[in-house]
Amino acid sequence: MEEQSQNELLAIRRQKLDALRTAGIDPFGKAYETTGAPGHIRAAFAEAQQVRTAGRITAHRNMGKSHFIDLSDSTGRMQVYLNAKDLGAEAMAIFDLLDIGDFLGIEGETFVTKTGEPSIKATSFTVLSKSLRPLPDKWHGVQDTEIKYRQRYLDLISNPESMEVFQKRIAIVREIRRFLEDRGFIEVETPMMQAVPGGAAAAPFKTHHNALGVDLYLRIAPELYLKRLLVGGFSKVFELNRNFRNEGISRRHNPEFTMLEAYWACADFEKMAELVEEMVCHVAMTVCGTLTIEHKNSEGQVLRTIDLTRPWRRTDYSDLIRGVVPDWYERTTEQRRAWCIENHVDVTHCQEDFEITQHVFEKLVEEKTINPLFVTHCPKELVPLAKQNTGNPSVVDVYELVINGQEISPGYSELNDPDVQRQRLEHQSGEETQKLDEDFLTALEYGMPPAGGIGIGIDRLAMMLTGVESIRDVILFPHMRPKSGT
RNA sequence: GGGUUGGUAGCUCAAUGGUAGAGCAGCGCCCUUUUAAGGCGUUGGUUGAGGGUUCGAGUCCCUCCCAACCCA
Incomplete structure (x- = not known):
């Protein structure tokens, strides 16, 4: 409060607030019926219509006895024309107490100005909410990344391109749900607080349930x-919601992120690959209107173009490795290590063979793959929850979908043999291991149908489809270190 | 955790170690079809925080905080 009273801009707005109250106007008004949102009226514009709309004042062009303002919300903007003759001196005195940022309801008739702008000629206005702080620069918007992320509302108000990205993300999620429901998948909700954080190898967030006196973990998957629901009789299920991983924060990682998982009884990883291919193309067409996605830099130059045209490439994991180092699988561990050091792929001494190979894959295949690529038959150590290949038990029947240099989606033929599943979970090796969920293994013993399963990282999918380079740009409120003293 | 870059007015940005500036916003005046409206005038700063060097620090040095990017 002290800080506020020191700032002239805030003090002036508070003076206007008081003046509104003195004039008998409630600066924080009540419900206001409209005939449409600003952007909708503009999009379906017709002249000489009586309309009521409401929004935030985002621009003010003062011509003396007449004024133009823009009213905006997430639907877009609509210009309103106000003049002293129509509104009267009393109303104009109230109007003088308004600022950019205030919420205003207006009633009037639509018309087109002589410059061709669809507008509403106001016959009355209603103060809906006073803004006590000035908005960011009307032309440049918010550029400071810290403000964009910490005060996302300011980013949404002043940067239309940010609003557009989030509208697209929302549409992507909606279209995925629609797509799956159209194909008979049922959306379910399963625990986010779990006694054993299973289904992936990642550090969990720990919490405590007081009444039960037990530690619980936020789910990592x-x-x-x-899969218990497959045991229970559901044959097509999905869940589209948050996972939590207590790991690093980066351009590609947020501690909480959105994941789609879908399971289809009696299907396999190849059928799931088909499904994902169809789904991503459906989403791209409905949300972006194209299968050609351009990623541009801040100057508007195209950095890369992603072509989602089907069919997508499917290639064996080992063939991709051989594409990089033809005699990779004929080499000894030490020879592989030596190759990595020569080629600037970081390896450590505690890493096992499959991990070294995986590093080569990540650096020299994954990061360089822009167009969709299903990488099939990965080493079994990487995927303990998938079925082993009958012809080659060292690999599993899975795909890993790579687009835009990132893993977007894994798909498995799910392992449903309880004994093999126990063994695979108990004999995991390497850096990452999963905990044993005994009740899950019990469920498998009751019998789980063969099934295909997929996961899709929704944030990364949204990044790919909207062309942004940071996961923070597709998450409304990305995690930041709390600011001390505030 | 390590490295690089940055933090200056409400916002966007300037400023060889030598009086902290501009545009927008704000405030005042003019203007009844503008749209980054225009014209004239004008207010606004503990330069992220704290130390140090110096006659003098936004600028150089140290510590810390926050952020972005790269690496682990």
Whole structure:
């Protein structure tokens, strides 16, 4: 409060607030019926219509006895024309107490100005909410990344391109749900607080339930619960919600992120690959209107173009490795290590063979793959929850979908042999291991149908489809270190 | 955790170690079809925080905080 009274801009707005109250106007008004949102009226514009709309004042062009303002919300903007003759001196005195940022309801008739702008000629206005702080620069918007992320509302108000990205993300999620429901998948909700954080190998967030006196973990994946539902008789299920991983924060990682997992009884990883291919193309067409996605830099130059045209490439994991180092699988561990050091792929001494190979894959295949690529038959150590290949038990029947240099989606033929599943979970090796969920193994013993399963990182999918380079740009409120003293 | 870059007015940005500036916003005046409206005038700063060097620090040095990017 002290800080506020020191700032002239805030003090002036508070003076106007008081003046509104003195004039008998409630600066924080009540419900206001409209005939449409600003953007909708503009999009379906017709002249000489009586309309009521409401929005935030985002621009003010003062011509003396007449004024133009823009009213905006997430639907867009609509210009309103106000003049002293129509509104009267009393109303104009109230109007003088308004600022950019205030919420205003207006009633009037639509017309087109002589410059061709669809407008509403106001016959009355209603103060809906006073803004006590000035908005960011009307032309440049918010550029400071810290403000964009910490005060996302300011980013949404002043940067239309940010609003557009989030509208697209929302549409992507909606279209995925629609797509799956159209194909008979049922959306379910499974625990986010789990006694054993299973289904993936990642550090969990720990919490405590007081009444039960037990530690619980925020889920790192819903997989083991969705498979219990396959046991329970659901044959097509999905869950589209948050996972939590207590790991690093980066351009590609947020501690909480959105994941789609879907399971289809009696299907396999190849059928799931088909499904994902169809789904991503459906989403791209409905949300972006194209299968050609351009990623541009801040100057508007195209950095890369992603072509989602079907069919997508499917290639064996080992063939991709051989594409990089033809005699990779004929080499000894030490020879592989030596190759990595020569080629600037970081390896450590505690890493096992499959991990070294995986590093080569990530650096020299994954990061360089822009167009969709299904990488099939990965080493079994990487995927303990998938069925082993009958012809080659060292690999599993899975795909890993790579687009835009990132893993977007894994798909498995799900392992449903309880004994093999126990063994695979108990004999995991390497850096990452999963905990044993005994009840999950019990469920498998009751019998789980063969099934295909997929996961899709929704944030990364949204990044790919909207052309942004940071996961923070597709998450409304990305995690930041709390600011001390505030 | 390590490295690089940055933090200056409400916002967007300037400023060889030598009086902290501009545009927008704000405030005042003019203007009844503008749209980054225009014209004239004008207010606004503990330069992220704290130390140090110096006659003098936004600028150089140290510590810390926050952020972005790269690496682990």
